[in-house]
Amino acid sequence: MTAAxxxxxxxxxxxxxxxKAEEGLRVKTGIVELDEMLRGGFMPGDAVMLAGSAxxxxxTLALQYLVNGVKLGEPGIYVTFEELPxxxxxxxxxxxxxxxxxxxxxxxxxxxxxxxxxxxxGSDSLLDDVLRDVQPRRLVVDSLSHLEMFVKKDDMRMExxxxxxxxxxxxxxxxxxWESPQISGASFSVTDVGLSFLVDCILALKPVEIESSMRxxxxxxxxxxxxxxxxxxxxxxxxxxxxxxxxxxxxEGIISGSPRKVASEKFMEMFRGASxxxxxA
Amino acid sequence: MSGSEVLSTLLGSExxxxxxxxxxxxxxxxxxxxxxxxxxxxxxVTVISDLRELLQLGILKQKRIGNSDVVFLDxxxxxxxxxxxxxxxxxxxxxxxx
Numbered sequence: 001m002t003a004a005x006x007x008x009x010x011x012x013x014x015x016x017x018x019x020k021a022e023e024g025l026r027v028k029t030g031i032v033e034l035d036e037m038l039r040g041g042f043m044p045g046d047a048v049m050l051a052g053s054a055x056x057x058x059x060t061l062a063l064q065y066l067v068n069g070v071k072l073g074e075p076g077i078y079v080t081f082e083e084l085p086x087x088x089x090x091x092x093x094x095x096x097x098x099x100x101x102x103x104x105x106x107x108x109x110x111x112x113x114x115x116x117x118x119x120x121x122g123s124d125s126l127l128d129d130v131l132r133d134v135q136p137r138r139l140v141v142d143s144l145s146h147l148e149m150f151v152k153k154d155d156m157r158m159e160x161x162x163x164x165x166x167x168x169x170x171x172x173x174x175x176x177x178w179e180s181p182q183i184s185g186a187s188f189s190v191t192d193v194g195l196s197f198l199v200d201c202i203l204a205l206k207p208v209e210i211e212s213s214m215r216x217x218x219x220x221x222x223x224x225x226x227x228x229x230x231x232x233x234x235x236x237x238x239x240x241x242x243x244x245x246x247x248x249x250x251x252e253g254i255i256s257g258s259p260r261k262v263a264s265e266k267f268m269e270m271f272r273g274a275s276x277x278x279x280x281a
Numbered sequence: 282m283s284g285s286e287v288l289s290t291l292l293g294s295e296x297x298x299x300x301x302x303x304x305x306x307x308x309x310x311x312x313x314x315x316x317x318x319x320x321x322x323x324x325x326v327t328v329i330s331d332l333r334e335l336l337q338l339g340i341l342k343q344k345r346i347g348n349s350d351v352v353f354l355d356x357x358x359x360x361x362x363x364x365x366x367x368x369x370x371x372x373x374x375x376x377x378x379x
Contacts, residue, residue: 084320086306103308110309113351114316120347126311129344 027138027173030068031061033244037220037229042201045171046224047164049144049195051180052205056216057237058177060095061205062140063088064241065175066108067097074137075107077130079118081146085110095241109134115146119159125166136172143177144195157194164198180204200224205235209258210251217254218244288366290338296323297331304341304354311353338362 026041035041042048052058066076080088088110092099102108109130117126118141144160151159160176167174176199196202202221207214218235220228231247232254251259291301299321304310310317314332318325332352335341339358344351 084307085309110307112307112310112312114312117311117313117316117346117349117351120349124344124346126346126351 027074028068028072029065030071031064031242031244033233034218034242037233037244038201038223039227039229042173043223043225045168045173046200047168047198048173048175048201048203049178049199050175050203050205051178053181053207054179056205056207057235057242058179058205059083059088059091059142060237061203061242062142062175062177063092063097063099064095066138066140067092067099067102069138070102070107075134076138076140077108077127077134077136078110078140078142079127080110080112080142081115081118083112083142085112095239097241106134109136116150118163119147119150127166131170131172138175139167139172140175141177143179145177145179157198160195161198196222206232206254208232208248208254210248217248219254285369287338287362288369290334291362291366293334294331296321296328297334299323300328300331300335301340304335305359308354308356308359311351313349313351317352 025044026035026038027044027046028035028041029038050058050062063078066078069076078088089099099108099110103110111127111130113126120126141163144163147159147163148156164174164176178195199222201223204219204221206217206219208217209215216235216237217232219232220230231249233247234245236243236245248254248259250261252262253259290297292298300317303317303321310320312320314329315325317332318328321328332341336343336352339355340362341352342355344353
């Protein structure tokens with residue numbers, strides 16, 4: 001009886017229809033396995049940090065998030081500080097994403113500018129016109145690390161806060177790329193300027209050396225207001241974008257970049273080896 | 282402005298050609314004269330007059346962001362001008378064939 005009564009409240013409704021309540025409230029990445037890890041997708045309007053060292057797939061994942069957004073009827077903007085749009089169009093085409101076509105339909109824009117202009121404040125902001133034209137629901141900044149070159153280290157947190165608030169005020173869900181060489185080594189930290197506290201969600205991409213080959217791992221380090229998958233999942237960059245595989249279940253120390261097999265797995269290997277020998281004998 | 286006039290203005294200098302290619306290939310570029318010059322590997326002073334020409338032609342537009350003046354491509358005008366140049370070239374080819 002008590003349980004039945006609790007289901008009549010707001011949280012009770014969630015218990016009755018958990019799938020539907022969650023679905024409506026999430027911004028889907030369109031990558032099925034990632035959406036499962038995020039329990040449906042990012043929270044709407046959230047600022048997400050996508051951190052990783054060079055070559056881990058940050059740009060690909062961010063573009064895939066925007067392209068899938070357009071397919072779901074959510075226009076997007078990609079802001080780049082370094083790479084020229086021409087190169088981004090070309091790279092995207094290799095994954096089968098025709099960004100120019102999406103631009104012609106006013107569903108997508110690649111904006112290339114200098115970080116200093118992004119930080120300029122005044123009556124006219126750099127993004128005002130394009131936000132009016134495209135009315136995006138999603139925006140990617142590639143990368144927040146570039147802003148660091150234009151502001152003092154002490155001011156970085158405040159300036160990043162301003163960018164995040166600008167987008168949140170307009171109801172835009174943002175993905176902010178962060179070049180993080182630290183997470184490729186043994187000592188693990190996402191940023192050294194305290195940005196991890198400003199963002200609502202952190203996704204880290206990491207190269208991992210296993211049996212003399214370089215593989216890639218993805219982990220959700222933080223997600224405000226939501227449960228999420230805590231495991232390191234292997235992923236690959238395929239011809240159609242990011243493909244997330246299973247978790248590294250038999251390894252520990254993934255975060256160090258040089259994982260080792262868990263003790264039970266080592267024992268099983270020894271056992272298997274011994275029984276093979278026995279069979280041969 | 283006629284197709285031939287547009288064409289001669291566009292191809293009036295090497296730098297103008299470089300700027301045109303840069304903005305045409307990267308229609309979402311929004312930058313200061315300094316930033317634009319850097320992206321084509323030139324010094325700012327050498328691109329100013331050509332940027333002005335493209336602004337006068339209407340291919341580029343200017344806007345004030347905080348304390349900086351930025352230039353960017355007018356996509357609609359760019360399409361119109363390309364069409365007018367293409368028509369002009371078609372006419373030249375047809376009259377050449379005759």
